[in-house]
Amino acid sequence: xxxxxxxxxxxxxxxxxxxxxxxxxxxxxxxxxxxxxxxxxxxxxxxxxxxxxxxxxxxxxxxxxxxxxxxxxxxxxxxxxxxxxxxxxxxxxxxxxxxxxxxxxxxxxx
Amino acid sequence: xxxxxxxxxxxxxxxxxxxxxxxxxxxxxxxxxxxxxxxxxxxxxxxxxxxxxxxxxxxxxxxxxxxxxxxxxxxxxxxxxxxxxxxxxxxxxxxxxxxxxxxxxxxxxxxxxxxxxxxxxxxxxxxxxxxxxxxxxxxxxxxxxxxxxxxxxxxxxxxxxxxxxxxxxxxxxxxxxxxxxxxxxxxxxxxxxxxxxxxxxxxxxxxxxxxxxxxxxxxxxxxxxxxxxxxxxxxxxxxxxxxxxxxxxxxxxxxxxxxxxxxxxxxxxxxxxxxxxxxxxxxxxxxxxxxxxxxxxxxxxxxxxxxxxxxxxxxxxxxxxxxxxxxxxxxxxxxxxxxxxxxxxxxxxxxxxxxxxxxxxxxxxxxxxxxxxxxxxxxxxxxxxxxxxxxxxxxxxxxxxxxxxxxxxxxxxxxxxxxxxxxxxxxxxxxxxxxxxxxxxxxxxxxxxxxxxxx
Numbered sequence: 346x347x348x349x350x351x352x353x354x355x356x357x358x359x360x361x362x363x364x365x366x367x368x369x370x371x372x373x374x375x376x377x378x379x380x381x382x383x384x385x386x387x388x389x390x391x392x393x394x395x396x397x398x399x400x401x402x403x404x405x406x407x408x409x410x411x412x413x414x415x416x417x418x419x420x421x422x423x424x425x426x427x428x429x430x431x432x433x434x435x436x437x438x439x440x441x442x443x444x445x446x447x448x449x450x451x452x453x454x455x
Numbered sequence: 456x457x458x459x460x461x462x463x464x465x466x467x468x469x470x471x472x473x474x475x476x477x478x479x480x481x482x483x484x485x486x487x488x489x490x491x492x493x494x495x496x497x498x499x500x501x502x503x504x505x506x507x508x509x510x511x512x513x514x515x516x517x518x519x520x521x522x523x524x525x526x527x528x529x530x531x532x533x534x535x536x537x538x539x540x541x542x543x544x545x546x547x548x549x550x551x552x553x554x555x556x557x558x559x560x561x562x563x564x565x566x567x568x569x570x571x572x573x574x575x576x577x578x579x580x581x582x583x584x585x586x587x588x589x590x591x592x593x594x595x596x597x598x599x600x601x602x603x604x605x606x607x608x609x610x611x612x613x614x615x616x617x618x619x620x621x622x623x624x625x626x627x628x629x630x631x632x633x634x635x636x637x638x639x640x641x642x643x644x645x646x647x648x649x650x651x652x653x654x655x656x657x658x659x660x661x662x663x664x665x666x667x668x669x670x671x672x673x674x675x676x677x678x679x680x681x682x683x684x685x686x687x688x689x690x691x692x693x694x695x696x697x698x699x700x701x702x703x704x705x706x707x708x709x710x711x712x713x714x715x716x717x718x719x720x721x722x723x724x725x726x727x728x729x730x731x732x733x734x735x736x737x738x739x740x741x742x743x744x745x746x747x748x749x750x751x752x753x754x755x756x757x758x759x760x761x762x763x764x765x766x767x768x769x770x771x772x773x774x775x776x777x778x779x780x781x782x783x784x785x786x787x788x789x790x791x792x793x794x795x796x797x798x799x800x801x802x803x804x805x806x807x808x809x810x811x812x813x814x815x816x817x818x819x820x821x822x823x824x825x826x827x828x829x830x831x832x833x834x835x836x837x838x839x840x841x842x843x844x845x846x847x848x849x850x851x852x853x854x855x856x857x858x859x860x861x862x863x864x865x866x867x868x869x870x871x872x873x874x875x876x877x878x879x880x881x882x883x884x885x886x887x888x889x890x891x892x893x894x895x896x897x898x899x900x901x902x903x904x905x906x907x908x909x910x
Contacts, residue, residue: 367865371864373867380869380870382779382780382781382867382870383781383869384780384782384867390784394782397724398587398724421710425706430702432834451830452830455749455827
């Protein structure tokens with residue numbers, strides 16, 4: 346139904362009218378001459394930026410969101426920390442019990 | 456110190472005359488620069504204030520950035536938006552910062568640390584652009600204040616235990632019981648939230664984005680370094696506890712920094728991208744300071760200076776774009792290379808320094824930090840790889856999105872690039888890439904001090 350020749354012509358007319366209006370406002374010589382800069386106001390762009398700026402206000406704690414927070418934030422931080430702690434403790438124990446010779450020790454002068 | 460504070464106080468009389476204050480601040484920064492060849496070992500400068508190498512570098516950075524801030528805020532003057540009070544607030548902030556960086560006592564340091572929040576809040580609320588700045592000011596204030604009240608308690612406890620809070624006389628506390636860990640965390644949290652660390656960083660994107668260009672520049676340039684500087688001073692007392700808990704900060708810094716860098720890639724707001732990149736840089740600084748190694752300390756100081764200049768310059772660039780386009784949106788500010796070609800030079804130089812490419816100070820600092828962090832444990836290399844790679848990726852994203860391609864087709868004409876803006880950006884870039892040639896001024900190492908004494 347939307348592909349009838351009448352509908353196509355009608356949509357093309359609307360689109361051409363909008364384009365004409367856009368070109369008319371974007372090439373406004375008085376606005377260009379004043380040198381104040383800026384851009385033609387686009388409500389869709391403004392809505393998008395407002396959405397991004399107020400993203401946190403619309404946050405809802407769902408089980409999926411909590412799960413994502415855990416898996417991608419809490420688990421890597423805590424897991425990586427414990428891994429580093431364990432690695433360092435093993436390293437220290439090897440050095441302090443004399444299993445590493447002084448020549449083999451790295452980063453002595455840091 | 457009188458030669459620095461007295462001119463600043465006297466400049467407040469000339470608050471209404473912008474040019475006098477700008478020139479005066481440049482002269483003060485020159486006077487601070489003259490002190491650079493002094494042999495620092497807590498050079499006492501009167502009024503129980505003292506400067507050592509780290510303090511001196513921070514004071515120089517803060518005076519330099521403040522003079523650039525006043526140069527960048529010409530719009531406040533032209534729109535007659537209370538520019539006398541604006542200059543007064545900025546000078547007050549600079550005095551607070553000078554006292555903070557040169558205080559030889561923990562209590563004076565704490566008082567001036569808190570005092571610097573108030574002019575910043577006044578800047579954000581008074582001269583910011585969006586209504587969201589109220590929330591930004593509240594976030595900044597309450598994040599910092601919530602975590603710095605325990606710091607006051609722990610400083611009083613330290614006074615009780617050791618009888619004096621003078622930094623030179625401070626001895627590390629013996630780690631007797633596990634309760635002392637609470638003391639350690641209470642002290643360190645205040646600085647870690649200012650630095651900021653990943654979990655406590657939420658105030659930073661808000662405050663940086665909603666602040667005027669002056670507020671953003673001074674926040675990114677100097678106020679974040681207050682956290683790092685405070686950590687350097689306060690960790691003297693808590694060496695044993697700090698040794699045990701380094702893995703916490705390392706993990707938060709590396710993984711948190713990588714997560715924040717990933718967030719950078721999703722931003723649509725230019726200033727938010729630069730703000731999140733500040734968090735990523737500072738997280739590496741955190742890893743360096745907490746590690747108690749000479750390389751870590753010197754790398755942290757160098758990155759603090761480099762990042763201060765680089766981020767401040769990027770915020771200046773973002774403001775230059777904002778003044779012309781009226782929007783901070785990355786969707787609108789694209790293809791600027793064809794729009795303002797000469798500005799592309801500064802975009803390029805500052806972006807490239809942001810991702811720590813040679814020959815910038817950031818590279819030197821990051822090399823030192825990477826060496827110090829890897830020297831603690833080889834497993835940290837995973838975190839470092841992701842942090843470095845993602846830092847390059849979001850910087851390239853920002854540069855190519857703002858510069859390359861077609862410009863937004865509904866832009867109205869505006870002036871291309873004023874020479875004053877080029878001068879501000881040049882003054883940002885010059886220490887960043889040229890100070891590298893004489894970086895022994897910034898690198899802190901006892902070996903260098905010994906060399907001077909031998910000569």
